[in-house]
Amino acid sequence: MLYFPYDAQLTSRNPRAPALTAEVREDALEGATVAWRSELDGRRVLDLLVRMSWDEGPCAFVLARRVEPPGPSPFFLPPLKDWSLLVSIVVAAVVLALGPVVRRIRMLTEDVRASARSGYEQPVSVRGHDEIADLARAFQEARAEIQARMAQQEAREQGLRDFLANTTHDVMTPLTVLQGNLSAMQQRLSRGEPVNAAEVSSAMSEAHYMASLVHNLTAATRLEAGAPHVQRAPVDLNDVIARVLGRHQPIARQQRISLESGVPATPVRVLGDVTLIEQAISNVVGNGVRYGREEGHVAVVLESTREGRFVLRVIDDGPGISEEERARILERGVRGNVARTRAPEGQGLGLHIAHHVAQVHGWALTLNPSEYGGLEVCFSGEMLAPDKDSAPRAPHA
Structure with a gap:
């Protein structure tokens, strides 16, 4: 005896289940038990379709099939009124066979x-080997x-919540200083006195710092959102x-820091997200200006190699930064909010974002002591082949 299951629409998941005629389907859906005889490969077949x-x-x-x-037929198809015993036997056999399976499924x-x-805390029990x-x-x-x-x-959302809370706290300090400077300048102007240049310089510095925090918040949010939100297009590093x-x-001049650059005459192009790349380089340059000494220097040097790679150094x-601090900063990643400070020894969130930007672009970022006593931050990675239509430019100085 063979058994073939069908669902409420008389569709079977068993590919070997017999096809049902329209007449059989109509009778079965109306609640009747349907029996019929046919031939298969020269042998007689008895089919009995039962609703469970x-x-x-x-x-x-x-569907029970025999x-x-x-040889001679050992059975005959009884009249409809005599099928009750046969149907009962088939139903009992099916229920006995399927009962344990149905219970396990339930x-x-x-x-x-x-x-x-x-919330998927409770495990699902695994019983048997079928x-x-x-x-x-x-x-x-x-x-x-x-x-x-x-x-x-949850970890991403918590990191962003922590970062937003810390950034809000950090913004309040320069905002308070900026408001104080502006109030002092307003009072001087109302008395007809000249504005103090130191107060203007301090106000510009605080405004610049707040702008950096806002830009870093945007960059960190995009990086935390994952790789699909990182755009890929040719980027001109010279520009x-x-x-x-x-x-x-403007801030470098206020602090009397010389800000210079040296780039190749032929533009160096890479494939990446121009906004994130610019923010990473801006963070490193901003750190050099913010923590530099008066009458100091910050230089950005871009070079290309014959192996098709670029090297961008900010010196x-x-x-x-001490050797121990350099290693620790790069290990922390974007969520290392403990290091977010304006003290010279902390360097802040900017390097975290620069490190993360380098990672998502497949670049290397290294921190080394510079030959001038400060810090050298180096980005390196693959560059695009030179554009044949691009003309060489005069190098920046």
Whole structure:
């Protein structure tokens, strides 16, 4: 005896299940038990389609098939009124065969629902070594994957919350100083007195610092969002350096720091996210200016190699960073908010973002003592092939 399950729409997941005629389907859907005889490979076949006691699931109907052995027919199709015993036997056999399977499926269903209600903390029980056990293991693996993704998302959100809280706190200090300087200048002007140059310089420095914090917040948010949010397009590093130096020149002049650059005549192009790259370079240059000594120097040097790589160095003659601190800063990553300070020994969030930007672009970032006593920050990575249509430019000085 062979058994083939069908769902409530008389569709079977078993590819070997016999096709049902329209007449059989109509009678079965109306609730009748349908029996018919046919031939298969020269042998007589008796089919009996029975509706089960449940209405849903892959076994709402069961087809019992018996194929006659070769020789005289050992059975005959009884009249409809005499089928009750045969139907009862078939139903009993199917229920006995499917009962344990249905119970295990229901237990698995309840386990999965309970796990979902617990936020996937409760595990799914795996019993046996058959297909149902494989399904339970698949649910268990999916649960572990969901938990890992939820933990990762929570860590990202917590990191952004911490960063936002710390950034808000950091903005308040320069904002208070800026408000004080502006108030003092307003009072001097109201008395007809000249504005103090030191107060103007301090106000510009605080405004510049707040702008850096806001830019870093944007960069950190994009980096935490993941690689799909990092745009990839050709980027001209010569142009990026020119924009970064133009941004920091006013503060450098106020602090009497010489800000210079040296780039190749042929533009150096890389594939990456221009906003993140510019922010990373701006952070490093800004650190050199912010923590540099009066009458000091900050230089940006860009070089290309014959192996198709670029080297971008930002060199200063400021106080520098100890070897222990250099290693620790690069290990912390974007979430290392403890190091966010304006003290010369801390260097702040800027290097964290620069390090993360280098990582997502496949570049290397190294920190070394400069030959002038300060710090040398070096970006290096692959560059695009030179554009044949681009003409050489005069090097910046």
